[in-house]
Amino acid sequence: MLNKFSSWLAAILLLLVFFVLVLLNNQLLGSARLDLTENQVYSLSEGTEQILQDLDEPIHLYFFYSDKASKGMTSLRNYANRVDSLLEEYRSKANGKIILHKVDPEPFSEAEDEATRFGLTAATIGAAGDAIYLGLAARNAFDDEKTIAFFDPQQESFLEYEISKLIYQLSDPEPVRVTLITDLAVQGGQNPMTGRFDPAWTSVDQLQQLYQLEILGSDATSLPEQTDVLLLIHPSNLSETLLYSIDQYVMGGGKLLAFLDPHHESDPMAAMGGANSSDLDKLLSAWGIKFDARQVVLDAASGLDIRTQAGVTRHLGFLGLDAAQLDNTDVVTRGLELINGASFGHFTRDEGSVGWQPLLHSSANSALMDGGRYAVTRDAKQLASGFVDSQTRHVLAVRLSGTARSAFSEAPQGNANEQLMASTDALNVILVGDTDLLTDRFWVSQANFFGQTIATPFANNGDFLTNAVDNLGGSTALISVRSRGTFSRPFEVVDELTVKAEQAFRDQEQLLQQQLQETEQQLAQLQGQRSEGGALVLNAQQQQALEEFMQKKIEIRKALREVRHQLDKDIERLGSWLKFVNIALAPVLLVLLLGLVARLSRKTAEVK
The missing domain is CATH 1.20.58 (Methane Monooxygenase Hydroxylase; Chain G, domain 1)
Incomplete structure (x- = not known):
């Protein structure tokens, strides 16, 4: 009897200890997490944590997920749980500045009306045609709103970046200020060769619609103080004072996007012959980077077909870079399918120099050609006739990061009173080896629709430009948030x-x-063997062959x-x-x- 009582008492005590341990775990270790996945897919990157620590005002996140309507959709529900877990991680790391609301927008409910008001996208899935929501809406203390219309499982590796970008935009609602320095007629103007008025570049029009854009010429001596992103298009003959301003802007943590070119053939005067190249060598050399402005990349695999008087010919200097030649791990080039350009230059680097991440590259079936000879070659067939494959992939666009030194040992005359910043640990630069890709003829077609010009893109050149400006226009912490692994393992x-x-x-x-095709041929021959009444006649041997085939x-x-x-x-x-x-x-x-x-x-x- 005593042993039985002792057993019951031990069981009760064990149960009490279990409940006490669970209570202590929930109270003391509720925020403790251990991510044992290979790619740390359930953990936030340092950049995201920095964005959350910098929040001054609370941000409300509304996670709309059709839980009941998605019953039986295992793959979608697993991904929804992945998004939910990541949002919980955001909430736990934000010190109360992220307020998470989880909403199931059932059909014909107020929650569904709210999802519609936010502009979320409902996917119609299944035979019943139910509307499935899987999106995120956010609102800050000033009632500014941002949304992710639908979480695409195909873009899972960029899930953290998209959420962090949304939070950052609400925490810093000031528009991105872009300063563009160029001498090209990006705003349109009279063409000296034709006498007609050329419209503004569609790519620049897009920038003006999305950001605060200020355009300067190469005669500028300094940069506007409120510059979030500095954009250079075909820089050449820049004064020492302006180069110094650009250098110090970058050394001070500024973001630079530069489009260089060994031959800007979209220039009306380029038809007169002679190379028309960019020049930023002084800055690039200090960073351990070289842009070869004397050679043009030819690519037999990526060459575009052009129409000439002799017919359609492949032009090895006009390149169409497909998804295989774009870096799908970077937020600037992810999801893009085609970028067209002409007379690309290529980049190389010194060993042990700055951080180097190629964004665009040629195929392995490429070669280099002297830019001066390329500029005077009018026949695309001549480019192909002298082409010798080098079996080398050339880097056509690259992201630079990390530590870099200034190109100046002292301030030039006129800037002597300024304190020189000799280096930076936070270099943020994107270099592109072509300027023609920004012109309309390589990525957009225009048509007149009842007096209104409609631009229809046939390549992703404009997306590439806006992605780059959008990425650089964010904080340094946001730029550091790159693609992550996926939670589903094969x-x-x-x-x-x-x-x-x-x-x-x-x-x-x-x-x-193969056997079916052979039999159909035999049956087709038998179709001609008909009796006088039109019926199909088969002899005994043919009938036996047909039966044997059917059995086989x-x-x-x-x-x-x-x-x-x-x-x-x-x-x-x-x-x-x-x-x-x-x-x-x-x-x-x-x-x-x-x-x-x-x-x-x-x-x-x-x-x-």
Whole structure:
């Protein structure tokens, strides 16, 4: 009786200890987290944490997720849980400055009306056509609003960047101020060759619509103090004073986006011949970077087809860079499919210099050509006839970061009273080896619609420009938030089994298709063998051949089903082993290990 009472008392005490430990865990360790994933997908980067620490006013986040309507959509629900977990991490790291609201916008509810008012996108999924919401709306203390219309699972690696960007924009609502320095006619003007008036570049029009844009010429001597992003388009013949201002702007943590070119052939005067190259060598050399303004990159694989008097010809100097030649890990080039340009120059760097991240590159089927000779070559066929493949990928655009030194040892005359900043640890520069890609003819077509000019893009050149300005216009912390890993990890063994079985399936399928084609040919011949009444006549030998084929067809289809069945069996067998290891074997091994530890502890106590 006493032993039974002791057992009940021990069970009750064990239960009480369990509840006390759970309570202590929730109260004392509720904010403690341990991310054991390979790519730290459940942890925030240092840049995001810096943005959250700099928040002055609270920001309300409204996470709209159709929980009830998405029942049975396993993949979407898993991704929604991933977004939810990340938003919880934002809330826990923000010291009360992030207020998270989770909303299930059921059909015909006030919550759905609120999602519509925010402008969120409802995806129609499933046979019933239910509206599924998976988006985020945010509002700051000044009632400014930003939204992520729908979280695309295909863009999961940029999930943290998009949320951090939204929070940063609400924490610092001042518009981005862009200073553009160029001598090109980006605002339009009279063409000296044709006498007609050329319109402003569509790319520059977009910048004026999105940002506060101030345009200066190369005769400027200093930069506006309120410059968030400095944009250089085809810089050449810049004065020493202006170069010094640009250098010190960058050394002071300013962001620079520079479009250089060994030959700006969109210049009306370029038709007169001779290379028309950019020059920023003094600054680039100090950073350990070289832009070869004397050579143009030709690319046999990326050359664009152009129409000439002789017909359609591939121009090796006019390049169409597809997704394979863009860095899909950087927020500037992610999701872009095509960037067109002409007479690209390439970048190289010294070993051990600044941080280097190529954004655009040529294919391996490329070569270099003297810029002066390229400028006077009018026939695209001549470029192809002298082309020799170098089997080298050339960097056409690059992001620079990290530590860099000033190009000046002392301030030039007239700036002597200014204190020289000799270096920076926060270089933020994007260099692009072409300026023609910003002109309309390489990425946008224009049409007149009832007196209004409608621009229709056929390439992503404008997106590339706005992405770069948008990224550089954010804080240094935001720029440091790059693409992250995905939370879903592939079952590599299962994938190998699937590939192996599907290969066998395809081999059998090809055999069947070949035999079907042969039989159709035989049947087509038999179609001509008709009796006087028009009925199909088959002799005994033909009838036997047809029956044999039908039987063989049935056997092959049975073999196809067997291959697929064997695939499923192998995967099910692997799944059963995984379940056994996780559910049964692991706990048994843990109990045995704990028993061994307890036994060793008792023996140690007895020895003492």
